[in-house]
Amino acid sequence: MMQKLSFFILLFFTIHFSIAQQHQLSETATVSVLTVGPGNHLNDAFGHSGFRIKDRLTGLDVVYGYGEYDFDTPNFYLKFAQGKLNYLISKTEYNRFYQVYSYYDRSIREQVLNLTQAEKQKLYDYLINNYKPENRGYLYDFFFDNCATKIKDVTNIAVNNRIEFHEPKDFENASFRTLIQNELNRNSWGSLSIDICLGSVIDRQAPAEDHMFLPKNIYKFFENATIGKNKPLVSSSRTLYSQQQPPAKNNFLTSPLFILGIIACFIIFITFKDFKNQQQSKWLDVLIFAITGVIGVLILLLWFATDHKGTHQNYNLLWAFALNLFVIGQFFKAKPAAWFVKYLKLLIILLCLLTLHWIIGVQVFAIGLIPILIALMLRYVFLVSNYNR
Numbered sequence: 001m002m003q004k005l006s007f008f009i010l011l012f013f014t015i016h017f018s019i020a021q022q023h024q025l026s027e028t029a030t031v032s033v034l035t036v037g038p039g040n041h042l043n044d045a046f047g048h049s050g051f052r053i054k055d056r057l058t059g060l061d062v063v064y065g066y067g068e069y070d071f072d073t074p075n076f077y078l079k080f081a082q083g084k085l086n087y088l089i090s091k092t093e094y095n096r097f098y099q100v101y102s103y104y105d106r107s108i109r110e111q112v113l114n115l116t117q118a119e120k121q122k123l124y125d126y127l128i129n130n131y132k133p134e135n136r137g138y139l140y141d142f143f144f145d146n147c148a149t150k151i152k153d154v155t156n157i158a159v160n161n162r163i164e165f166h167e168p169k170d171f172e173n174a175s176f177r178t179l180i181q182n183e184l185n186r187n188s189w190g191s192l193s194i195d196i197c198l199g200s201v202i203d204r205q206a207p208a209e210d211h212m213f214l215p216k217n218i219y220k221f222f223e224n225a226t227i228g229k230n231k232p233l234v235s236s237s238r239t240l241y242s243q244q245q246p247p248a249k250n251n252f253l254t255s256p257l258f259i260l261g262i263i264a265c266f267i268i269f270i271t272f273k274d275f276k277n278q279q280q281s282k283w284l285d286v287l288i289f290a291i292t293g294v295i296g297v298l299i300l301l302l303w304f305a306t307d308h309k310g311t312h313q314n315y316n317l318l319w320a321f322a323l324n325l326f327v328i329g330q331f332f333k334a335k336p337a338a339w340f341v342k343y344l345k346l347l348i349i350l351l352c353l354l355t356l357h358w359i360i361g362v363q364v365f366a367i368g369l370i371p372i373l374i375a376l377m378l379r380y381v382f383l384v385s386n387y388n389r
Helices: 002-022 076-082 094-103 117-130 149-158 176-181 189-197 208-213 215-224 256-277 282-304 322-326 328-332 338-360 367-387
Strands: 030-036 048-055 060-068 086-093 108-113 137-139 234-241
Touching: 030 117, 030 215, 048 094, 048 117, 048 149, 048 215, 060 094, 060 149, 086 094, 094 108, 094 234, 108 215, 117 149, 149 208, 149 215, 176 189, 176 208, 189 256, 189 282, 189 367, 208 215, 215 234, 256 282, 256 367, 282 322, 282 328, 282 367, 322 328, 338 367
Parallel strands: none
Antiparallel strands: 030 048, 030 108, 048 060, 060 086, 086 137, 108 234
16 A cells, blocks of 8 residues: 555656656746737737747747637627626747748847846746636736736736836827827727727826836837846847838728718708708708717717726717617607707707817817717707707
């Protein structure tokens, strides 16, 4: 019995030692941060970050990154919309990582971290443990827990929270919205959707370290960071791949400002025609109230029915008024209720409030909406005048 017990104990320690040896980094191993440039689509417009663990003696060369989708998650799209979707840490062979991003012509920059052997091992062990099936998932947050902020947090864990971040030379104070929009064309559909879906909470000034939710700012801040007072966090930097083609330019003819401008001109034209002929194109009003009402309901759901923090206090509700959806029936009456004219006057006041919010900086709205907002104002003024006739 004792011989069997001794055998199993010996076997356990042999296996444990073998696994530990597999994960042991040599003195020549390096740990670096890879920063990938933006792509051509909204989901990759902000770049990507990852850890590269390289050990020539053992042939190890892998990249760990945060922010991978788990499409096998039950009710994937519902959880994504609700902000309750767990994202995963990923592990990729470096050669594969390089091939993918160079194929899509996205720049790759490397910063070798100035870590001791014990700190390298601690960081690597953390990633190994984090990659276990029971630990891989985490609740993603675009501003505070994404692929870039994880790089900052894990590196800080490896050095016992001794990193001191210093503002880069080109640092400028900015709101979260400005930091996002600096990476986008303001006259693009991606920019428009972000400005409609995200509320005034992202218009507050972001603290310096919170700028690191963007991968490019991880690169900038790491370049200037120190471990303790004097030891640089980064020992060396280099570019592994440079973008070969200039970023694709947006076609103005397919941009929000042009498309929504055409729609606004159509609304204004019909309104002028109705005013001139002393009539009302009710089909247009039903369409306007239906669309603005539906958008308003979606904004309310994003605000109150999801865990997304950036969708709170969204004053796009001042033009996309959810109640519009429930008063459409007034347009089908020969004479609408007396309160309906007051309701229309309320819509005009709300548009004025939106303008005030924009001017004083409570919330910044999408420039592509400007033609639509003008058209809505003119239409509502016409309706009040028409019903008071």
